[in-house]
Amino acid sequence: MNSPAYEIHPYSIETLRRLLAEKSGNSVDSVQKKIHCVYFNNYFNELSAKTIIVENSYVDRDFLEDYAAYYVRCFNPYKRFCSRLHFFNIPITKNKFDSMLNGRTKKKTYFKKFTESYLGFVVVKPLPETIIGRTCLKTYGSDNGRRFYPIIRCNEVNLFGLNLRVKSLAFQEQDKVVAACATSALWSTFQGTGMMFQHPILSPVEITKAACDHMPLETRAIPNQGLSGHLIAHAIRNVNLEPYLVKTLDHEILQANIYAYCKMGIPLLLGIKLVDLSKKDDNEIGYHAVAVTGYSLGLDAPTPIIGGFLTRSAQIDKIYVHDDQVGPFSRMGLEPGDILSTSYIGEDGNIGSVGAIPWIIFIPLYHKIRIPLESIRASVVDFDQWVEIFRDPGLINLSHRLVWDIHLTTINKFKKSVLDSDYTGIRDRRDILLSKMPRFLWRATAFCGQEPVLDLLFDATDIEHGSFLTKVIPYYPELVEVFKIIKSIPELAQRIKSGPAWRILENNCFS
Amino acid sequence: MKTDKDKIVKEIRRKVLSKSGKKKLEAARKVADETIKYIREAGRVDPEMLKQVFTI
DSSP states (O other): OOOOSEEEEEOOHHHHHHHHHHHHTOOHHHHHTSHHHHHHHHHHHHTTOOEEEEEEEEOOHHHHHHHHHTGGGSSSOOOOOEEEEEEESSOOOHHHHHHHHTTOOOOHHHHHHHHHTEEEEEEEOSSSSOOEEEEEEOOOOOTTTTEEOTTOEEEEEEETTEEEEEEEOOBOOOOSSSOOHHHHHHHHHHHHHHHHHTOOOOOHHHHHHHHTSSSOOSSOSSSOOOEEHHHHHHHHHHTTOEEEEEEOSSHHHHHHHHHHHHTTTOOEEEEEEEEETTOSSSOEEEEEEEEEEEEEOOOSSOOOBGGGBEEGGGGOOEEEEEETTTEEEEEEEEETTTEEEOSOBOTTSOBTOEEEEEEEEEEEEOTTOOSOHHHHHHHHHHHHHHHHHHHTTTSSOOSSOOEEEEEEEEHHHHHHHHHHOOOTTOOSHHHHHHSOOOSEEEEEEEEETTEEEEEEEEETTSOTTSOOEEEEEESSHHHHHHHHHHHTSHHHHHHHHTSTTHHHHTSGGGO | OOOOHHHHHHHHHHHTSSHHHHHHHHHHHHHHHHHHHHHHHHTOOOGGGGGOEEOO
């Protein structure tokens, strides 16, 4: 019997579980065991979901690629059509929806209400166990500017001719056949970088094949058992991006890199080691990969690193990741001991009893982004320490130690922020907007309390051993004036020249 | 903004380039060097790490 083109159900977690089971051809019991169901329960409650519209027989491009590469040749006749579940935060009746399709509802206000109530969709794949396909769900609210999801983009959705939109980043569960965790994390990562750097967005099977293209595994690539660091890096190169790798055993390094790159909209792939904290011995579960898609600046004050250097990134208390075993934008808390909290269930049966040790991050960069964060931070740390040397005895009149906001940006984003800024301390606003600048910039803004003191703009496309400071924007001219005097004292000038702060202080602004 | 250069130079000599000031300066420079070393080295990837297979 053919299923109807669509179905409408009031939302409840029981209905969602039943639909996931029914549309994928699995039992409710097996679906109920998935962590995704627990996650979706909390997520849709937070988003106040009221209605599910099921789009039966939906053709999903990614699944079709996987189907053509693997499932079509199985003896078992797997279906090639998926179902798509759409979520709304208003009650919608079949009559009302029918009348919209029939053209009987002409009221623009209802269409507006309908489109505004859209929360996103979940594609259900007709496979055993691994059923969550392409998923785009609205994010949680910002919670007074604490939560940041800089990677999300507008996804256009067409439901029987009705145009809907959801701001999200696509997520999907690994199918454990053509894709393991690393492939799923890469797939989500490429959804973000593809739009930003205009590269093709590969399907999971294409990513796995690309990763193993010239670097064959000891064992077969498909069915896929996982990707090594080498293969992940190779998959990133395959879409013409450069993989930049950072060891993240230390929370400070993790925070700094996530903040610096994610703020511009670049998702990162994070490799973690899962450990069962409910077990004392032999608690290592294995290595897993997730895509970092956001962060929470939940700490009131930054935790200082050696010597008291303060950064905005050190206020990160949680990161949001697309974890294919949990769900989109799932939360990982930064816990003491350089460990991350997770939503996994340990041997004691409790959610959250599994921790994650951040191991390595893969940063997919456009080839012209050449100067790494470390070089910028080294220059800024050195400069900051010089500021402290003169601030401490009262030679620079700043009430607090500077807090640095260091992140990658583009010329367009930077100029827009200058144009939109209502901060009166920006002198020569017009000149800044008309000046020539490279496409990619490192921006280091120093704050004293809430007030900006200085903006340092570094050319991210330059040579690392060169002088890559492009522009200094002083919001607090006294700081510049004092450094001009400091530079005129030979023994201090010579001392400054021996460190990376010279890169900043040799700028014309300080002459 | 105009600053009284001579006065500031004098203050710098008294507070930063005096014997006790220099001690503080040396300590501050040492801290800066340690922080820079940490920043440059803590994130450096050991090639062995790339052999790890992400399987879960």
